[in-house]
Amino acid sequence: MNVHGEASPAVRDPHLPDDSAPGRRLHPLTFVVGAVREMLALLAAGATGLLVGGLSTAFYFTLAGLLFGLVFHVVSWGTFTYVLYDDRIELRRALVGRSVKSIPRDRIRGVDISASLPHRLLRLAVVHIDAGADGGEGTLNAVSRQEAERLRRALLTRTGAVPRLRPLGRMRRRWYVYAPLSGAYLLTPFALAGSLLGTLYNVGDDLGLITRDRVEAIAHDMVGLPPAVVVALAILVLLAMPIMSIVVFMLFNWDFTLYARGGSLVAERGLITRRSVSLERRRLRGVELADNPFERMSGVARLGALVTGLGDAAHRGRLLPAAPRPVAVSLAARVLGELPGPLRRHPRAARGRRVVRAVAPPLGVGALALLAGQPWVAGTCGALAVLAVPLGLDRYRQLGHATDDARLTVRSGSLRRRQVVVEHGAVVGWRIRRTLFQRRLGLATLSVAVGAGEGGYQAVDMAEPDAVALAAAITPAWVTPFLAAPTPGGGRRT
């Protein structure tokens, strides 16, 4: 961190005009966006205050709050500047104290641009700079769209040249109907409705509209509804769920497009808030194809990237939110290279282990419930245990691994199946795990340690010699010294 601020005569980026020397300000309209939200909330509160109590103290309080908010936004706009140097970008805030945040440019891993609805109306954008664990992060809220694009180009390319934007993949309109297949979007409307109801309740409570009598009256009315209406309502909700999930999916992923721009991948998405995420290609270590049983039946898959040092990778590393499997696979091939295949299945001995591990938890709970004299719980658990048998069998069917001369791939899971493809060069270690039971069955779980994504991916229950052979084939220099018999004597002995 450079505490000297502008005192240091740093070399300035030759591609920048000289007026950047004392630091650039954010766009003047920024505080409008910031203030608009508070203004709306305060205006609503003020209007209700006026209606309920006339020109009361509450109304003047609201007015004062509004003024204070405006002043705050103007001051924070006026005291914030940023400077782009050859080797770093500095974000400076000088109000009473002075803080300088300096992000080294060679640590920057991604520059995201997002724009909410008010931002878009004013042609502004928020720039978020992510420099991983050792570089920190910074936000410029907000600059003009052109400035955002210019900053991203300057920060990511380091040369200042304008790289070509080449589309790699784009979501088709009809793929939005895949949204209900993924459980997450099916449940989002409920979360939204829940928070909406909660807000309504709180507001109503504040205004004294909700009394015990009214709540009880509503509950009584609900209980008193004829069964036909209840059934109709349930059917309506069931019908609304997939439609709502498609709507939510479109809000987040509208016109999802993946571009290649110089050395990075740029993903753009969103209907109201347009979001764009840049991933540096040299930090890409692999890709992940995920699906669930419903998506499998419809031949749909999701594609994600494994990127070193990427926070919130589940959302930001997304390369395709939902697409027909062949499209996802071919995009993966364009981003990373041909996927190795076909997958080799794991030995028969692994099947029993998958089934046992699927059945054991409900069976165990069921046995406890039986002991405790809870036949209903025990019965439910028994039914679950029976259902777990096909689940275990499918988990076994999905196990697989493969490698070629550049990448390896492992696949596991059933309800959430994942196939991970990792470049050989990205492997930072091997972990082989064998429990007592695995040793008796001649099985081993091989974990590939990777400095990206979840840090490790498992090839579950491989044949033990296969696990060693796979590791040896990919990194012969690391494994072969330990395949032979140990050299007698020598070295440190304890």
Added chain:
Amino acid sequence: MRPPAYRVSPRAIAHWAIEYLLVWGLLFGLALGVAAWIGDSGWSALPGWLSDRVRLLPHAVGGAGLLMVAVAPVWRYRVHRWEVSADVLYTRTGWFSREWLLVPVSRIQTVDTEQGWIERLLGLATIEVNTASHTGSSELSGLPVGVATRLAEDLAHRAHDLRDDAT
């Protein structure tokens, strides 16, 4: 794969035994407390078969603890081994479930040596080798202090020389 060449110090058995004794002793105390509390309170919310048998809980916990203290440390000593080849740290750890871990020296980010109070009494140390991935990070306990210090220095030095950016 052949096992790594070197065993850890035999004093590690004592270290693990003391650790297990402390943990299981604590659990035994808790079990005694729970049994006494439930036995006295005559809590009606619990099913009768449970409150009748609750005095067996300390026995079960104590038995399991004794078994662990007797078996696990020796078992672990027989499993725990380590070796450093030209550019790879190779360890085998665990007991009931075993883990073979290969960490190339070129991918090591940090090497820490640690000593808990039991380890200080016994003159042992633990080495923690960290890479960019949690899966690829290794912890080797039960080394004599001298060996651990030398090994940590050696690894850190070589990691610095060999370091590449592949994380």
